[in-house]
Amino acid sequence: MTCRQGKLRLQKWYITRELVQTVLARKPKMCSFLEWRDLKIVYKRYASLYFCCAIEDQDNELITLEIIHRYVELLDKYFGSVCELDIIFNFEKAYFILDEFLLGGEVQETSKKNVLKAIEQADLLQEKTETISVLSNIKS
Template structure:
């Protein structure tokens, strides 16, 4: 009985480990604004994937569905303003749930930046990655609470500010000591 239970747990874990294979944010001009890879791809493969998917997604009409079958996977995407948010999943995964995750990510970005735009992601890419890392770990949704993610992001901002202030005060002390 224990062996059957353990086999079931391992098979469930193996399935869920490769839930989201990668996340791409692509502008309407085909510029990549964010990539996060949860499955192993070489740099050459990553470049090829980005080029292929950019061509497929950017040329699709706005009235077509937001799911594309690609290389035995499903790519779920949603366009917000000038950005396409794309996530690659297995064929049998729930694409509507992935659309919800994309929406969740965009709402949190919007809350953090106050009406997020492409420039926010260009100049504050580290924040976009931090928020994504709070949402997804190893391709799985980890935090569904927008309030929690916003609170953690704000806490990280205050830690960074504190570290900058300490670094500035240490620099001032060193500068005064060397005069």
């Protein structure tokens, strides 16, 4: 994911500056698919963020666009209308949501409800752990 200024906000694998510049240079009315090296790049812009996926030749571009959209929907549900600052200050949550949704480049869970439930449970566990840690520090 990159912002309009070309700053990388999230990356799951190494993405070169050349690819980011190529995507940012494209006009808004252009197709969201492009050939790049031996891969197909599928991207979608939401506000000031570009969500990009590199897929193999046999992968379906339209399904990839749907996957990008589903991820944005998950981020919106979790953050309440996600923005670039949410990603900057909570990048670990954005990665966690991505990991609950996709595993090894494949969709792991199709249900938004189930993904968000897993995130909520992880948040509760983290809060409990932090509370226990604070209480044990107070007692010491």
